Amino acid sequence: MKVLRPKNITEAIGLQQETGGYYLAGGTFTMVEVNADRFHPNCLIDLSLCEELSGIAEGEQMVSVGAMTTFTEIEKNTLLGKLFPAMTKAASEVGGPQVRNRGTVGGNICAASPAADIAPALLALGAEVVVQGADGMRKIPIGEFFLAPKKNCLNANEIVKQIDIPKNGYRSAFCKVGKRNALAVSSVNMAVAGSFDGSVFTALNIAAGSCSPTPRLCPKTADSLVGKELTEDVMNAAKELLMQEISPIDDRWATAEYRRLVAQNMLEQLIGELTKEENA
Amino acid sequence: MKQMLNCIVNGESVTREIDAGMTLLHFLRDELGLTGTKEGCGEGDCGACTVIVDGISVNSCLYLAVLAEGKEILTIEGLEKDGTMHEIQQAFINHGAIQCGFCSPGMIMSVKHLLDETPKPTEEEIRRGMSGNLCRCTGYQQMVDAIMDVSGQK
Numbered sequence: 001m002k003v004l005r006p007k008n009i010t011e012a013i014g015l016q017q018e019t020g021g022y023y024l025a026g027g028t029f030t031m032v033e034v035n036a037d038r039f040h041p042n043c044l045i046d047l048s049l050c051e052e053l054s055g056i057a058e059g060e061q062m063v064s065v066g067a068m069t070t071f072t073e074i075e076k077n078t079l080l081g082k083l084f085p086a087m088t089k090a091a092s093e094v095g096g097p098q099v100r101n102r103g104t105v106g107g108n109i110c111a112a113s114p115a116a117d118i119a120p121a122l123l124a125l126g127a128e129v130v131v132q133g134a135d136g137m138r139k140i141p142i143g144e145f146f147l148a149p150k151k152n153c154l155n156a157n158e159i160v161k162q163i164d165i166p167k168n169g170y171r172s173a174f175c176k177v178g179k180r181n182a183l184a185v186s187s188v189n190m191a192v193a194g195s196f197d198g199s200v201f202t203a204l205n206i207a208a209g210s211c212s213p214t215p216r217l218c219p220k221t222a223d224s225l226v227g228k229e230l231t232e233d234v235m236n237a238a239k240e241l242l243m244q245e246i247s248p249i250d251d252r253w254a255t256a257e258y259r260r261l262v263a264q265n266m267l268e269q270l271i272g273e274l275t276k277e278e279n280a
Numbered sequence: 281m282k283q284m285l286n287c288i289v290n291g292e293s294v295t296r297e298i299d300a301g302m303t304l305l306h307f308l309r310d311e312l313g314l315t316g317t318k319e320g321c322g323e324g325d326c327g328a329c330t331v332i333v334d335g336i337s338v339n340s341c342l343y344l345a346v347l348a349e350g351k352e353i354l355t356i357e358g359l360e361k362d363g364t365m366h367e368i369q370q371a372f373i374n375h376g377a378i379q380c381g382f383c384s385p386g387m388i389m390s391v392k393h394l395l396d397e398t399p400k401p402t403e404e405e406i407r408r409g410m411s412g413n414l415c416r417c418t419g420y421q422q423m424v425d426a427i428m429d430v431s432g433q434k
Contacts, residue, residue, distance in 0.1 A: 001281065001299075001300055001301040002281045002283075002300050003283065003300040003301070003344055003346050003347070005346075005347075005349075024344075027342050027343065027344065027347075028324055028339075028342055031303070031324075031341070031342040031343075031344070032323045032324060032342065034301070035303070035322045035323060035341060035342070036322070036323065044344070046344070046347060048347065072336075095324070095412065096327065096411045096412025096413075097337060097390065097393070097394075097408075097409060097411065097412045098324070098327060098330055098337050098338050098339045098390070098412040099324055099339065099412065101336045101338055102338055102339070102342065102343070181411065182408075182411035182412065183325055183326075183411065183412060183414070
């Protein structure tokens with residue numbers, strides 16, 4: 001195996017086309033597969049020297065997070081913590097400190113695990129993925145990025161450059177349940193984001209992970225909570241809709257039944273968080 | 281395929297020609313004979329392989345050695361100075377925080393990183409700082425006590 005270290009994206013894409021190799025970000029997914037002998041790349045193209053992929057930049061309408069930003073960097077970023085608390089909370093719960101020090105948001109979404117923690121946060125916040133490849137640049141709404149477990153929508157030469165998150169002024173919250181408090185793959189995770197005027201939601205997104213083949217928005221559930229007083233009946237109806245919008249399975253981390261129950265409880269808890277006075 | 285690696289390990293310059301696919305873990309253990317760092321799982325799930333690269337704690341089993349080019353690596357062997365244990369190592373010994381010892385090098389490196397970032401951590405911060413390292417023997421309490429002690433708290 002070769003390891004190549006391009007200095008910029010253009011060089012990286014050229015190398016990928018020449019070698020048929022695979023891009024490497026933090027390695028916290030790829031190297032697991034290599035070590036376990038499940039993945040045998042002829043060539044890894046390390047992206048850590050490509051400066052265009054790093055940094056967090058605030059624009060007028062959105063914040064751009066470079067694809068090679070680590071989860072530790074996201075967790076600690078005060079701008080992201082202020083504008084998008086669901087994102088920093090999600091980042092803070094990935095793996096453990098050592099994993100967060102290397103794992104990147106770009107690498108994580110490309111690995112496309114159904115249980116990816118940052119994904120529901122990005123879905124609820126309406127993020128867009130900016131991608132560069134041999135045919136140029138394109139912007140992909142995060143909801144179109146995940147196709148199936150471990151399958152993203154990119155072609156082989158495309159690199160995630162950055163993730164753009166719109167400054168909607170939404171409140172947001174995130175929750176993860178796993179078999180342990182750390183170093184755990186999510187059994188269920190969920191993010192909510194929206195605007196609340198003190199008595200009703202005027203906008204709301206709900207995204208659930210580890211409950212379906214891909215992390216997924218639950219638009220019917222969210223719409224059912226907009227513009228209404230949040231009575232017990234309204235919440236119960238929303239939970240019913242949530243059950244229609246997720247399709248959990250039994251696997252080594254949880255049963256479908258457990259996921260259905262926890263997802264409903266999580267929905268209630270997160271909606272409660274968003275509507276609390278102190279979150280205004 | 282062979283590639284050159286130049287880095288600094290425990291303060292000393294190292295230059296070697298290695299297999300490009302070699303992890304930092306195997307580089308330290310097999311190439312340099314620094315066997316303090318352990319392989320517990322090979323998949324970033326236990327922390328036994330933790331070392332510090334340019335001030336950041338990482339799982340060396342998931343870190344390709346060639347990516348350490350030009351970087352400074354600190355391993356458990358680098359904590360001891362002229363036969364004197366580092367205060368974290370001594371505190372672990374004093375508080376009975378070492379049983380089988382297999383998790384200890386990685387755990388101590390994570391603790392070093394924690395205290396470098398947060399010199400007086402709360403108990404919650406301590407447990408979070410250790411959350412990337414598994415111990416099957418101690419139940420962690422003696423480690424928490426050791427860290428409170430070494431950070432001049434309690």
